[in-house]
Amino acid sequence: xxxxxxxxxxxxxxxxxxxxxxxxxxxxxxxxxxxxxxxxxxxxxxxxxxxxxxxxxxxxxxxxxxxxxxxxxxxxxxxxxxxxxxxxxxxxxxxxxxxxxxxxxxxxxxxxxxxxxxxxxxxxxxxxxxxxxxxxxxxxxxxxxxxxxxxxxxxxxxxxxxxxxxxxxxxxxxxxxxxxxxxxxxxxxxxxxxxxxxxxxxxxxxxxxxxxxxxxxxxxxxxxxxxxxxxxxxxxxxxxxxxxxxxxxxxxxxxxx
Amino acid sequence: xxxxxxxxxxxxxxxxxxxxxxxxxxxxxxxxxxxxxxxxxxxxxxxxxxxxxxxxxxxxxxxxxxxxxxxxxxxxxxxxxxxxxxxxxxxxxxxxxxxxxxxxxxxxxxxxxxxxxxxxxxxxxxxxxxxxxxxxxxxxxxxxxxxxxxxxxxxxxxxxxxxxxxxxxxxxxxxxxxxxxxxxxxxxxxxxxxxxxxxxxxxxxxxxxxxxxxxxxxxxxxxxxxxxxxxxxxxxxxxxxxxxxxxxxxxxxxx
Numbered sequence: 078x079x080x081x082x083x084x085x086x087x088x089x090x091x092x093x094x095x096x097x098x099x100x101x102x103x104x105x106x107x108x109x110x111x112x113x114x115x116x117x118x119x120x121x122x123x124x125x126x127x128x129x130x131x132x133x134x135x136x137x138x139x140x141x142x143x144x145x146x147x148x149x150x151x152x153x154x155x156x157x158x159x160x161x162x163x164x165x166x167x168x169x170x171x172x173x174x175x176x177x178x179x180x181x182x183x184x185x186x187x188x189x190x191x192x193x194x195x196x197x198x199x200x201x202x203x204x205x206x207x208x209x210x211x212x213x214x215x216x217x218x219x220x221x222x223x224x225x226x227x228x229x230x231x232x233x234x235x236x237x238x239x240x241x242x243x244x245x246x247x248x249x250x251x252x253x254x255x256x257x258x259x260x261x262x263x264x265x266x267x268x269x270x271x272x273x274x275x276x277x278x279x280x281x282x283x284x285x286x287x288x289x290x291x292x293x294x295x296x297x298x299x300x301x302x303x304x305x306x307x308x309x310x311x312x313x314x315x316x317x318x319x320x321x322x323x324x325x326x327x328x329x330x331x332x333x334x
Numbered sequence: 335x336x337x338x339x340x341x342x343x344x345x346x347x348x349x350x351x352x353x354x355x356x357x358x359x360x361x362x363x364x365x366x367x368x369x370x371x372x373x374x375x376x377x378x379x380x381x382x383x384x385x386x387x388x389x390x391x392x393x394x395x396x397x398x399x400x401x402x403x404x405x406x407x408x409x410x411x412x413x414x415x416x417x418x419x420x421x422x423x424x425x426x427x428x429x430x431x432x433x434x435x436x437x438x439x440x441x442x443x444x445x446x447x448x449x450x451x452x453x454x455x456x457x458x459x460x461x462x463x464x465x466x467x468x469x470x471x472x473x474x475x476x477x478x479x480x481x482x483x484x485x486x487x488x489x490x491x492x493x494x495x496x497x498x499x500x501x502x503x504x505x506x507x508x509x510x511x512x513x514x515x516x517x518x519x520x521x522x523x524x525x526x527x528x529x530x531x532x533x534x535x536x537x538x539x540x541x542x543x544x545x546x547x548x549x550x551x552x553x554x555x556x557x558x559x560x561x562x563x564x565x566x567x568x569x570x571x572x573x574x575x576x577x578x579x580x581x582x583x584x585x586x587x588x589x
Binding site for chain 1 (some may be wrong): 484486487489490491492493494495496500504505508509511584585586
């Protein structure tokens with residue numbers, strides 16, 4: 078049985094001013110196996126973030142079903158943790174306090190365990206020495222590390238990542254991608270990763286799901302054959318570029334917003 | 335940094351205040367100032383000492399201070415609690431909005447005779463005037479603070495299964511603290527007006543009464559003592575509110 082199953086899920090938004098519904102995405106079906114890293118790639122406005130919010134339990138949906146380990150998703154749950162596109166850190170909490178935040182809300186660990194795990198994950202994302210800093214004192218890349226550590230510390234069975242590196246500069250993004258793979262290699266969490274960058278999806282994922290827009294829908298599913306660990310230089314490998322090309326062509330004709 | 339640069343504000347501010355007092359005192363001694371309409375620093379200080387030793391000044395200060403503390407304390411508690419509720423629950427806010435807007439816009443002084451009619455001329459009418467003066471700035475600012483909460487933070491809290499109570503304590507309250515403290519600062523200023531005005535209308539003691547009485551009996555020195563005490567209380571309380579504000583904004587980016 079797959080870890081995460083999305084079965085013919087559609088999501089409608091109501092446009093009050095125009096008094097009509099628009100489809101964010103329609104009849105989306107996909108599944109993610111235990112320990113698998115799946116990336117959804119698509120143009121902006123294709124409903125991929127809405128899909129992630131549905132899986133996170135933050136967005137109600139009307140048709141279809143989302144199940145994790147066979148249990149239907151009806152709202153946020155302790156089996157999931159989200160890494161947001163914006164760091165979304167509490168500005169009045171220090172790095173340690175923010176990393177603890179998810180665990181505190183989920184109430185799955187006792188106080189001592191939370192402190193230990195916070196320390197462990199602060200170090201894992203490379204922020205040792207910054208425990209007492211406030212988010213406003215950190216760079217964008219460091220803030221996203223806190224965002225990631227907060228989710229990982231919750232020990233979710235599915236990790237949901239919503240374009241977490243989109244707002245970073247190109248070098249920082251590359252570095253974060255490589256580090257994410259290192260971190261992931263240790264835990265082998267089930268990951269659903271949303272991105273609009275084709276090479277990011279191909280570099281990170283075991284499988285890439287190509288999304289089309291208006292309404293959002295699954296256009297193609299690609300297996301990524303590269304063995305792990307994957308060095309950053311893989312992105313310049315001719316085999317990698319050869320894989321990138323068909324995805325570009327799939328997305329070329331898509332409407333953009 | 336040099337000693338002067340570090341204490342620039344205190345040195346320049348202190349020097350200008352001292353200079354003004356010195357010129358004032360010189361003019362007073364030279365007899366250029368009519369004691370009927372104005373007073374001099376030394377005369378005010380002498381009157382102050384006399385009122386403390388022989389008069390009822392300390393009792394008046396305690397009376398006004400207690401009225402202020404009671405009214406302001408009540409206003410802070412109810413203003414913050416109601417402000418958070420009204421900021422959070424949109425429908426509730428829409429229901430009470432007309433009343434909040436009408437009362438916020440009405441000068442509280444206009445309601446003092448009515449309040450005396452309701453609460454009598456005892457301390458509760460004074461406390462209520464202070465309460466009403468301080469309550470609205472605190473309420474309105476708290477509402478604004480809750481409305482301005484970062485939607486990303488609320489979403490993150492929800493995603494991590496935060497209960498409503500957890501969202502209140504970890505996002506809504508700390509997130510609106512800067513606004514609440516702005517409200518508290520304004521509440522201090524309005525509350526001080528309230529305490530003076532309340533005693534002026536119907537009172538037999540307190541600093542407000544002392545000022546009104548001093549005015550009616552041409553006791554200009556007494557009048558100045560009262561004004562100076564109110565001014566000093568205002569400076570002290572505003573300074574305390576500012577310190578509180580700094581204490582709670584350590585996490586803010588420094589400029």
